Amino acid sequence: MPEPGRRRPNAPRRGGRPPAPRRSVDPARLAAYDVLRAVRVDGAYANLALPDLLRKHGLTGRDAGFATELASGTLRRQGTYDAVVAACVDRPLAKVEAKVLDALRLGAHQLLAMRVPDHAAISTTVDLVRARVGQGPAGFTNAVLRRVGEHDLASWVRRVAPDVAGDPVGFAAVAHSHPRWVVSALAHALARAGRDAGELDALLAADNEPPAVTLVARPGRVGRDELVAATGGTPTQLSPHGVLLPGGDPGATDAVARGAAGVQDEGSQLVALALSEAPLDGRDERWLDLCAGPGGKAALLAALAAGRGARLSANEAQEHRTVLVRRALSEPDGALVAGVDEVVTGDGTAPRWEPGTFDRVLVDAPCSGLGALRRRPESRWRRTPGDLRDLVPLQRRLLDAALDVTRPGGLVVYATCSPVPAETVEVVDAVLAGRDDVRALAPGAALPQVPDAAGPALADGTATLQLWPHVHRTDAMFVALLQRT
Template sequence: MVAFEVLRAVRVADAYTNLVLPALLRKHQLSGRDAGFATELAAGTLRRRATYDAVLAACIDRPLRKVEVKVLDALRLGTHQLLAMRVPQHAALSTTVDLVRSEVGPGAAGFANAVLRKVSRQDLDAWLAEIAPDRDTDPLAHDALVHSHPVWVVEALGEALDAVGAADEVGALLTADNVAPSVTLVARPGRSSRDDLPGEPTPFSPYGVVLASGDPGQVRAVADGVAGVQDEGSQLVAVALAEAALEGRDEEWLDLCAGPGGKSALLAGLAAGRGAGLLAVEKAPHRSALVARALAGADGVRGVVTADGTRPPLVAGTFDRVLVDAPCTGLGALRRRPESRWRRSPQDLEVLVDLQQRLLASALDLVRPGGVVLYATCSPVLAETRDVVAQALATRGDVELLDLAPQHAQVPDCAGPLPGTVQLWPHRHGTDAMFLALLRRTGEPDRD
């Protein structure tokens, strides 16, 4: 029922799995192994939706669009249990059929039983051999069905890999997108240390640990707000800005797109350790409130401003370090946001790229000459990474691109699509596919 309600919330209310699931687990009082099962059932079903729909289409004598949506959601849940989880066939069938009976009716339950019995006649590999397009003839369609990504996403990720000389790693990346990520915690400097947290130290960030199991909310440091849940790639973004070489003073830091506050909290601790302060800006009021909550009790916080980062009420040329963690397609975080791949479209890129260009331009105006801007996206798509940075470099005579490689010597195979940039990958580094570019303001802009 929890997994079914997650799918319904995603479908009806455009909910995010990672936000709606905890509330449903509490509502149904699930914890431990039951919570883990419900999480995998919901997230795994959403990740593999395209694959399962192709299997179901082969088992149903009508187009899927003519199947009642509640029944289709249940069939997807049953298919995930049958083809990707260690659930006995009889249990997967009976629980799914019972769910359909209670939510829709006996006639729909009989239909679900018949369909799932057809699904259960062979394993996933056999189904893929039967229904997947030939890879030699149509590699995009093949990879899209086998790895359950939209065709345009497969193409965009392939182009991003090709730009760093790794075109042959498309399958590995798509496979990694379908593996549930481990929970990674971050210590917030000045308030906690990595030694205070359970789990194995992260290989690249000096502030993180990978939690072996359990609810991160039950970790005392997380519950107290002195540590948080944060992907290692996001930690490296904050660290990259903090460790960048700077000319002159180092007192005023700015997070221009701060919501929901994880990077701000790490930056605030790093800033306070040097006697600097962090100002956070976030446009959406509800996300601004999340930033304020993440920063509550932290030293080195100048405040949280609810404002549009493209035209914030701030004085130009006053900040020493600026982070632009720009809104993006999120195609680098498909492991943890399984529904994102089905929500985004190529048309979204035009709007997002325009916003990213304006945010980066705003950041470059706000930083002082000699100061640095770290531009980051949770997407490897070239339009959002290479092209945005290249546009700023081409249109401004007061900006130079700095080399991030020396700061990331401990991270193998992370060269980005522009010299000096960094691109992290789920299949190589076990992180979200974060892109990082460091720019220095060299002087006053040419307004001609």
């Protein structure tokens, strides 16, 4: 790693002329630029916007992979790049035209984190700005990126981040490109789970790694060995139904195309298994997924339910997401898959079913998603601490309602893709404090194969389960297991 202040070996000289205009702009960079624009202007989700934009620009194979990494990596690392760019411009960043700032971020990612030669990173970005914004901003872009290219990423971080000893949170925020409040929230989450504070760096770094693509082989519909053979993938360590893909397009696999398998993080598979595998006395016939959209866990639960003669009801508040649940729970001919009773749109805080209807209930609550930042490149910049103020009361009401529709002796899993205690243990404790018909159970007994996953204990001392991207290579799913008495 070069010493602070050392020039990068192939760093461009300052003050050079803008590269000569090219005839056309590289389509992969145009696609990445359009993704950033869609995220900024239309509030799009990058992972949903990408497939259409790749298609629009005619990108496949390696070019599509390059555009995906360029857009997603730039969005994830935007906090670091903005600090670098701010040090290279002669005005506040807020005064740089947003369209130009998008391009500067893309250029910075190529210069500092991708193996793109400097001259190509700069000239293609200048071409992009010339084509999409104008000649004046193209010259500005050239000058700024030449300065960005004078140092490598580690050297830039040392130059632009606050002093690590004086302001460790501020340093981590710039070095790992997370909003300051998110760094504090994740540090607090690690501490509440009894983990070493030194893990924070690894956790934040894991958030910047694109997650490996994992498939779930839905039992009874396709065998895991069959899926391994069809994809060239490898079995996952923690979920007995997971297959880690070596790369390529998951949609091209026949089992995925017909819904027998799906793309699903191993952590999400484990949440469904925490509910299905927890020991239950008595009737085990009716299962409910109270917050089912878009339907990933519901599809695994339906397959597991079918295997033991139970039936799943799937509920979702938003009609457009119920459509996705129905699709996830349907055969290619439109019929509901085995194990599904019904798919309905409804407010889970006021469920339509009689009290005591269900034997097993999943509350996969709407949450901040701070445990799934790897998967949603832009989300860390969209979330605000205020989101928790709205989410926590909803989470409590959903858990309360789930307990109401569970029969005495029946089980409820409360899960979030967030490790933040305000929306995990504190929600469960608040609900338990208001009821005398519930007891907490340790969820780990249903998932003995998952190591090193103790979450914060509930107020009564009962264990919870917390997965971590830097430990388990999954999203940071939280699981609490409750039983109606």
